[in-house]
Amino acid sequence: xxxxxxxxxxxxxxxxxxxxxxxxxxxxxxxxxxxxxxxxxxxxxxxxxxxxxxxxxxxxxxxxxxxxxxxxxxxxxxxxxxxxxxxxxxxxxxxxxxxxxxxxxxxxxxxxxxxxxxxxxxxxxxxxxxxxxxxxxxxxxxxxxxxxxxxxxxxxxxxxx
Amino acid sequence: xxxxxxxxxxxxxxxxxxxxxxxxxxxxxxxxxxxxxxxxxxxxxxxxxxxxxxxxxxxxxxxxxxxxxxxxxxxxxxxxxxxxxxxxxxxxxxxxxxxxxxxxxxxxxxxxxxxxxxxxxxxxxxxxxxxxxxxxxxxxxxxxxxxxxxxxxxxxxxxxxxxxxxxxxxxxxxxxxxxxxxxxxxxxxxxxxxxxxxxxxxxxxxxxxxxxxxxxxxxxxxxxxxxxxxxxxxxxxxxxxxxxxxxxxxxxxxxxxxxxxxxxxxxxxxxxxxxxxxxxxxxxxxxxxxxxxxxxxxxxxxxxxxxxx
Numbered sequence: 001x002x003x004x005x006x007x008x009x010x011x012x013x014x015x016x017x018x019x020x021x022x023x024x025x026x027x028x029x030x031x032x033x034x035x036x037x038x039x040x041x042x043x044x045x046x047x048x049x050x051x052x053x054x055x056x057x058x059x060x061x062x063x064x065x066x067x068x069x070x071x072x073x074x075x076x077x078x079x080x081x082x083x084x085x086x087x088x089x090x091x092x093x094x095x096x097x098x099x100x101x102x103x104x105x106x107x108x109x110x111x112x113x114x115x116x117x118x119x120x121x122x123x124x125x126x127x128x129x130x131x132x133x134x135x136x137x138x139x140x141x142x143x144x145x146x147x148x149x150x151x152x153x154x155x156x157x158x159x160x161x
Numbered sequence: 162x163x164x165x166x167x168x169x170x171x172x173x174x175x176x177x178x179x180x181x182x183x184x185x186x187x188x189x190x191x192x193x194x195x196x197x198x199x200x201x202x203x204x205x206x207x208x209x210x211x212x213x214x215x216x217x218x219x220x221x222x223x224x225x226x227x228x229x230x231x232x233x234x235x236x237x238x239x240x241x242x243x244x245x246x247x248x249x250x251x252x253x254x255x256x257x258x259x260x261x262x263x264x265x266x267x268x269x270x271x272x273x274x275x276x277x278x279x280x281x282x283x284x285x286x287x288x289x290x291x292x293x294x295x296x297x298x299x300x301x302x303x304x305x306x307x308x309x310x311x312x313x314x315x316x317x318x319x320x321x322x323x324x325x326x327x328x329x330x331x332x333x334x335x336x337x338x339x340x341x342x343x344x345x346x347x348x349x350x351x352x353x354x355x356x357x358x359x360x361x362x363x364x365x366x367x368x369x370x371x372x373x374x375x376x377x378x379x380x381x382x383x384x385x386x387x388x389x390x391x392x393x394x395x396x397x398x399x400x401x402x403x404x405x406x407x408x409x410x411x412x413x414x415x416x417x418x419x420x421x422x423x424x425x426x427x428x429x430x431x432x433x434x435x436x437x438x439x440x441x442x443x444x445x446x447x448x449x450x451x452x453x454x455x456x457x458x459x460x461x462x463x464x465x466x467x468x469x470x
Contacts, residue, residue, distance in 0.1 A: 004186060007184065007186060007189070008186075011183055011184045012180070012182070012183065014184075015180045015181050015182075015183070015184065016177045016180040018180075019176055019177065019179055019180040019181070020173050020176045020177055020180075023176060025179050025180060025181050028180065028181065029181045029184065032184055033184055033185065033188060033189055036184065036189050037189055040189065040190075096172065098168055098169070098172055099172055102169070102172065106442075113169060114173060117166060117169045117170045117173055118170070118173040118174070145165065145166075148165060148169075149165060152165075
């Protein structure tokens with residue numbers, strides 16, 4: 001299988017995975033593209049793995065967690081502009097409050113939530129993927145859920161006023 | 162009423178529908194070519210390996226510097242200029258045809274297992290030419306793999322090996338006290354010959370890289386990774402990586418949300434972002450406050466970029 005054939009066959013799965021992981025289709029595309037550029041440079045090695053797609057998925061998770069800079073006009077924020085956190089809107093629909101709150105989670109917490117509830121991974125599997133201990137995974141999960149619950153409770157309270 | 166966990170599952174499943182249709186394969190191939198062009202080889206490998214976890218302060222206020230060792234000696238100069246100044250001892254007098262200098266980078270302070278370093282990268286501006294060379298001045302040796310074989314470079318005994326990560330051939334030899342020569346070459350089967358040839362051409366002629374900038378606030382004294390890359394004045398990019406602050410200088414006003422950016426002279430912009438691995442993340446307000454204290458002393462000038470040494 002050539003690199004191009006691999007990309008053609010798997011790209012939609014990678015993009016779906018990255019979109020769910022990031023909650024941001026534009027960022028997902030950038031991350032997948034960046035990861036595939038790096039995979040290309042070691043394709044002969046990656047190709048020899050039993051499941052090269054798993055290698056790429058792992059790289060996507062790690063790229064998302066460590067994504068530092070997105071050189072994109074889509075995220076232009078001129079100096080002095082006030083937005084405190086980026087919260088990209090999902091295209092074509094009114095974002096739910098849960099979606100908004102999820103998009104504000106720290107990346108590691110969001111990654112843990114996605115890997116648990118979308119992928120169905122265990123603490124151990126997530127820990128291996130993120131390069132941390134299972135205890136850290138549980139801590140991230142606990143904090144993320146507590147934050148989401150508290151945020152949603154506050155939101156409902158404020159809406160009721 | 163569904164539980165929060167069930168709502169999350171439904172939300173994530175629905176998120177799939179927003180996925181883009183496809184990746185741009187042409188853009189990936191362009192990115193591969195660009196990556197080859199900008200590859201900084203061994204110097205970047207050494208630097209990148211430590212980029213996430215370094216907290217050693219460096220001079221960034223023009224204050225007296227701590228004694229420096231190895232290849233970063235200019236920080237202990239009697240009257241240091243504000244900012245960061247690094248110096249490599251090594252200059253190659255032979256390079257493969259078409260290669261020009263495309264980057265200088267350094268790790269300011271050594272950590273266990275990672276010597277201080279100043280690296281110079283050479284690549285071709287022709288995307289079809291994949292040859293790249295990195296010449297690094299290390300304060301001490303890097304870890305040598307068991308597969309390494311003895312080599313002789315410039316009359317000195319050293320070791321050579323294939324570095325799987327950067328897909329390059331590496332030679333490392335002690336040059337003088339506090340200075341180890343590390344040459345990496347990437348070009349398939351010719352890599353070994355190129356690395357040895359470049360290594361044998363090395364002369365002790367210094368090359369500097371300076372980033373004359375200062376700022377005040379969290380992280381402004383923590384920069385330990387310096388990376389200047391580019392082959393033309395327009396694509397030059399400077400990175401200063403510390404914990405918890407990362408500053409990048411380039412010619413683009415675009416910056417991610419939650420980062421701050423200021424316009425400097427001569428078309429430069431400075432971007433201020435958090436170091437993602439830091440336990441305490443800087444807020445946008447903190448980044449804006451730091452950006453307001455940012456000063457450039459003199460010119461950001463890198464005339465070596467795009468030229469042969």
